Amino acid sequence: MPCGTILLINAWGLHRDPKLWDDAESFKPERFENNGESTESYKLIPFGLGRRSCPGMDLAQRVVGLALGSLIQCFEWERIGEEEVDMAEGKGLTMPKSMPLEAMCKKKAIMNVFLSETVDDCL
Template identity: 45%
Template sequence: MAMEWAMSALLNHPDKLEKLREETRFNVKHKGVIQESDLLSLTYLRCVINETLRLYPSGNYEIPKNTTLFANAWAVHRESELWEDAEVFKPEIFEGFLGDRDGYRFFLFGVGRRACPGAGFGMRTVVLAVGALVQCFEWEKVDKGDIDMTHAFSVEMAKAEPLVALPKPWPDMVPILSQL
């Protein structure tokens, strides 16, 4: 779901998509699809994923009355006292951010001893997948308007309307993709 949210946000913000495309074009020097060894030089890609997960965290739970609540990432990540333009997709707010959390202001996978043990693996998977989608394909929206970013209320925060977009391989990636 994180990949769908990221691609939806990028398609709604073509300037951010182009900035990410340029970063991958400039920093992936080998003749192939983005690899884990490329991630250190793809800082804007990490910003895009952090911003996506800030606005659209993977867990979204309806909390029954009288429940002890430890944290509501969705509410904290959209708190206007903690984030400038809290509702706006702005990956640049994470430039210079090297960790996976910012105290109790940004926490994707929980904190403390109850934090998700698969956080590193999950983050690398999403970063590599979105990076490859941007590196390998030119993306076009099917409809001319913005992509609907409404979420469905469920255990996992899925999009209410699935992303529908048209990928077209970048010409310089066709030989690489045909070998995969």
């Protein structure tokens, strides 16, 4: 490649390439279990590559798991209706869902104890 060439990575295409993935169009998070020791983990590039990759990548990789774990641990989640959650992708750069997820949540009973202790410690 000539010096100064700008190379754009088609992450969307790579993440759906049937030559790279078994059942490329299916959502299978178990592909990436074992903290990246899986044979397929190197194929996932959600934050881009090179000098133009996302500057918040390291922070996001650490914080997203913590935030998701806190939501699961602290709240009880329920679907609003009986129908299955629609996982179809909509159009857009960030791959939004075609139908937004609607769910009900309420804090777990143990959170009352935790939050009251936290408030008392601050006073």
